[in-house]
Amino acid sequence: MNTPATAPSIPPNARPRLPRGVRLVHNEAQGGWVLLAPERVFKADQIAAEIVKRCTGEASFEAIVNDLAVTFAAPRERVETDVATLLRGLADKKLLDL
Amino acid sequence: MMTNGYAVPSPKPLHNPLGLLAELTHRCPLGCPYCSNPLALDRREDELDAATWARVFREAAGLGVLQVHLSGGEPASRRDLVDVMAAARDAGLYTNLITSGVGVTDQRLRELADAGLDHVQISIQDSEPKSSDLIAGYEGAYARKRGLAVAVVALRLPLTVNIVIHRANIGRIDELVAMALDMGALRVEIAHVQYYGWALKNRAALMPTRQQVEEAVARIEPLRKQHHSRIVIDAVVPDYYARFPKPCVGGWGRRSLNVTPAGRVLPCHAAESIAGLEFWSVKDHSLREIWECNPAFNAFRGTSFLPEPCQSCERRDIDFGGCRCQAFALTGDARATDPVCHLSPQHHVVEEQAAVREDATYVYRRL
Numbered sequence: 001m002n003t004p005a006t007a008p009s010i011p012p013n014a015r016p017r018l019p020r021g022v023r024l025v026h027n028e029a030q031g032g033w034v035l036l037a038p039e040r041v042f043k044a045d046q047i048a049a050e051i052v053k054r055c056t057g058e059a060s061f062e063a064i065v066n067d068l069a070v071t072f073a074a075p076r077e078r079v080e081t082d083v084a085t086l087l088r089g090l091a092d093k094k095l096l097d098l
Numbered sequence: 099m100m101t102n103g104y105a106v107p108s109p110k111p112l113h114n115p116l117g118l119l120a121e122l123t124h125r126c127p128l129g130c131p132y133c134s135n136p137l138a139l140d141r142r143e144d145e146l147d148a149a150t151w152a153r154v155f156r157e158a159a160g161l162g163v164l165q166v167h168l169s170g171g172e173p174a175s176r177r178d179l180v181d182v183m184a185a186a187r188d189a190g191l192y193t194n195l196i197t198s199g200v201g202v203t204d205q206r207l208r209e210l211a212d213a214g215l216d217h218v219q220i221s222i223q224d225s226e227p228k229s230s231d232l233i234a235g236y237e238g239a240y241a242r243k244r245g246l247a248v249a250v251v252a253l254r255l256p257l258t259v260n261i262v263i264h265r266a267n268i269g270r271i272d273e274l275v276a277m278a279l280d281m282g283a284l285r286v287e288i289a290h291v292q293y294y295g296w297a298l299k300n301r302a303a304l305m306p307t308r309q310q311v312e313e314a315v316a317r318i319e320p321l322r323k324q325h326h327s328r329i330v331i332d333a334v335v336p337d338y339y340a341r342f343p344k345p346c347v348g349g350w351g352r353r354s355l356n357v358t359p360a361g362r363v364l365p366c367h368a369a370e371s372i373a374g375l376e377f378w379s380v381k382d383h384s385l386r387e388i389w390e391c392n393p394a395f396n397a398f399r400g401t402s403f404l405p406e407p408c409q410s411c412e413r414r415d416i417d418f419g420g421c422r423c424q425a426f427a428l429t430g431d432a433r434a435t436d437p438v439c440h441l442s443p444q445h446h447v448v449e450e451q452a453a454v455r456e457d458a459t460y461v462y463r464r465l
Contacts, residue, residue: 021256029162036192038217
């Protein structure tokens with residue numbers, strides 16, 4: 001779906017974090033993880049939630065990708081593409097600081 | 099079961115509400131002629147106290163509500179605003195302060211930020227200071243709004259700027275977006291007037307022409323491209339010139355609820371304009387009881403009440419036949435197809451009303 005050639009590139013040492021006003025919360029009544037933002041609510045699937053949970057401003061992009069690849073026993077290249085695509089999309093919507 | 103002539107469909111399966119609009123007070127220093135508050139405003143002595151709001155927020159969180167919009171009137175007209183906001187935060191809710199920008203001191207803003215306020219929305223009336231103050235009916239409001247925006251950004255709180263669009267400012271969409279960027283907003287709402295409450299009263303003075311609307315709407319996409327990743331531009335479409343109606347509040351009694359300053363619970367802020375509905379109060383019932391059992395909430399839930407052409411329309415489950423308040427205001431029947439829809443047999447009413455434009459002075463919104 002996303003080839004590395006078209007995936008957005010994120011510097012390995014970037015330390016993504018949710019800005020003030022964006023929060024990831026778990027809510028039973030709404031059926032799982034949701035990302036809360038100004039006037040907006042996004043449902044986060046399990047994978048998106050696992051990625052966003054790691055965006056604390058402490059872990060680097062590289063470390064997040066490594067962690068996820070190990071945790072989910074997935075090919076690193078594929079994980080990097082997926083994570084970069086999600087994070088760039090969130091950043092464009094002002095939901096993430098890179 | 100019937101309530102005042104409206105059949106009540108079976109109330110299951112119910113959705114969980116996502117958002118709560120908390121109208122903390124109807125008091126406001128401004129007098130914007132498009133105010134969405136009802137013409138009959140709640141009095142100060144009838145306002146819920148902070149302890150009751152705290153209970154409402156806990157009950158809302160239990161119902162699945164994620165975000166609370168602290169609004170009014172001007173919420174800062176309440177001296178206990180910080181306590182009320184903190185109670186919402188304690189209940190686990192995402193807190194959004196919707197303010198005119200007049201009445202929030204820097205000190206109070208700091209207290210709100212320290213207590214966990216998540217987001218601030220400031221409304222501003224125009225990019226021209228004089229015009230902005232004239233629309234607000236308040237000399238010096240523009241400067242105070244700009245001042246508050248500086249304080250919000252300095253505290254690193256995310257800022258949305260809301261601009262209501264009508265005949266007096268519709269030619270300045272580019273300037274309005276540029277102003278929002280200059281204020282440091284991450285998000286700007288270009289919201290064409292929706293004609294309820296005071297706006298309906300001032301409709302002829304606010305209504306733009308079709309050409310003005312088309313030019314304004316055509317600016318949005320180029321501006322989004324131009325400012326991509328710098329600011330999010332959200333646009334609320336101008337109802338009267340639309341082809342299809344909006345899915346108002348995501349469907350009646352489906353995704354959101356509204357609590358008035360005196361504690362009445364409504365599916366949307368304009369719902370009391372529909373005659374024949376009885377709304378319950380948080381003073382007498384829990385929020386869950388109201389959400390699940392108040393006949394007024396069940397009156398237009400789902401789509402089974404809708405007539406043709408909605409019933410067989412492929413958009414039936416997209417827009418739910420549009421807005422019940424608008425259907426009532428323009429046709430006298432809250433079950434009718436929203437006449438904004440070009441398929442409505444009464445669409446001509448909207449076209450006729452959009453053609454009524456008078457350069458009358460505004461009837462300012464006053465308590």
